Amino acid sequence: MAKARLNKVIEFMGTEVPPGQSATIDLEAAQLYTHSPLHIPVHVVNGRYQGPVLLVSAAIHGDELNGVEAVRQLLNKVDPLKLHGTLVAVPVVNVFGFIHKSRYLPDRRDLNRCFPGSERGSTAARMAYQFSEHVVKKCTHIIDLHTGAIHRGNLPQVRANLEDEASAEMAHAFGTPVILDAAIRDGSLRAVADAAGIPVITYEGGEALRFEPLVIAAAVKGIVSVMRMLGMIRRVSRKKEQASPFIARSSSWVRAEQNGIVRCVVALGERVIKGQVLAYISAPLGHGEDTMVAPRDGIVIGQQMLPLVNEGDAVFHLAYFSKGASSEVEQQIESFLDEVSDEVDIT
Template identity: 55%
Template sequence: MSRRAHSIEIFGEVVGPSCHKTFNIPIGQLYTHTDIAIPVQVVNGKSGGPVLLICAAIHGDELNGVEVVRRVLSAPWLKNLRGTLIAVPMVNVLGIIQRSRYLPDRRDLNRCFPGSEKGSLGGRIANLFVQEILSKSQYAIDLHTGAIHRSNMPQIRVHLENEQAAQLAQAFGVPLVIDAPIRDGSLRGAGDDLGIPIITYEAGEALRFDESAISAGVKGVRNVMTHLNMLPPRKTGKQKPPSFVAKSSSWVRAPADGLFRIKLQLGDRVSRGDVVGIIDGPLGGSEIPVLAPFAGIVIGNTNLPLVNEGEALLHIARFEDIDDVETVVDEFRQEFDGIY
């Protein structure tokens, strides 16, 4: 028997059962006296269930999540929703306008939580988001990409000591899970303080749409909603492959200055001592091999060939069952055929 649906109120707006509503949460004005607001859509099912938040662009140059949210909201399967979906495609609206990771004062919004109503610009936005959005949720998926000039293999970052969050990470359904401790000032930290499990989806590159990352993200959100019984089970005979937790991960750094020619793709397996790329000068003749310091799977890389000594080039994750991980990653890349 379905649970009784309830209304939900956000920033004074009430959304009843079997309704959806789009509204804006004002955060201030531009210098031009133009009002700025965070767009929010709430979809309330006809029967009761959990309240899930999906949000994107806490960093204003990370755009894949914006498209993930849009596609989820337009998906035909959403009509079967039980419970409530809170969708916020652009948290850092000011960063989006400037195509920047940061707020206008160069603060990182994901280091401003839980914020304060009398603090910095970032602190005020964070406080408003926590009070009006996050606190009304029971679970959350935070959508991110790699930084500018960097790409991430689709992966989930989660604090595995939080059992509920760890279950969401496995339910999302991408091959790789990184055990990421809570950082001070992060949205995950604010959720942890409120008892709200949050997972972070990382995929693709800043300021770019990546179809593989977006498609995998939409599927992952649907998987989590199914896991939470917000959607009926999918009628497929195919079993979801497992997600593997990395033992650790670290970046391979440039041993010299020059032009970097990468030899690998995201998701490739490397062995200790493999040549992962070459650094050379613009005139050639000074090739320096970049070697993998340990075995693992490439989960991130730079897309900018211009490098200085010490810069991060490739992010490699270590796994215990490397053969199994490689198999699942290859299947994933075939399903979401793109750059991976």
């Protein structure tokens, strides 16, 4: 086995981090009305040995909190003296939204639709530009952590452009049972990374404004698995072979056809068949009840958690797999969630 090469000093925003050391660097994102600066904290763990530069980011949407805790737990696991390469951890990208417990910036813009940004644009554009230029473009691989929007929960899943071989390899290594082959949206972090030739995956799990131990544990487990695949940390022998994830090539939302109160009869991770009842919608007194049914065989990967809907609201997100695979996907999801539950430490 070839001897690992010692790493070099890495520089971020004028701060040099020697091999085997860590540093927290403040990236100035904007200024408040008072002229007080607002910073994005960037934690750089420069490993002793050479290797990839992995960015793990969270809270691009300021109310998506599970990723913030996942990054904190991850940093407690990484030893810079044993690390190959560099871990760049940004627990809170959208500091404005995080402070106000909001998905958006003060101007109501979605930061994840503003990349690559502009040096002289809006607050959102400037933040996106600073993060792109000073953080994203310094990295060789990216894992971006998300949750569902407010009152929406997501099954732990990975989204990636599977046409990119390196991104597909990361997605499979992450280890969630479901991978969604997702098109890249203009203005997203994935878009700017893809344009720069940087492989990137997005982890989705849980609900906004919540800490969900199982979802957080799945995120940490997945990131560690990717780091092992990239050779950043030591591989371990598995007692059993990791099951291959299932790839959903398409998905769709099932929407409410009337206003009212929702009574769901399926849950995240469940397999549904075409025509199966997903939920009942009725008025508070129970008159004029409507049923929501599955348009196709699939798996529930997203769900509105609030039992109040207006006509047209998206209630269930279904992922679709190759014919006959849904039953296997459901079994693998159950096994995955049981395995992660056994590993969760909620003390």
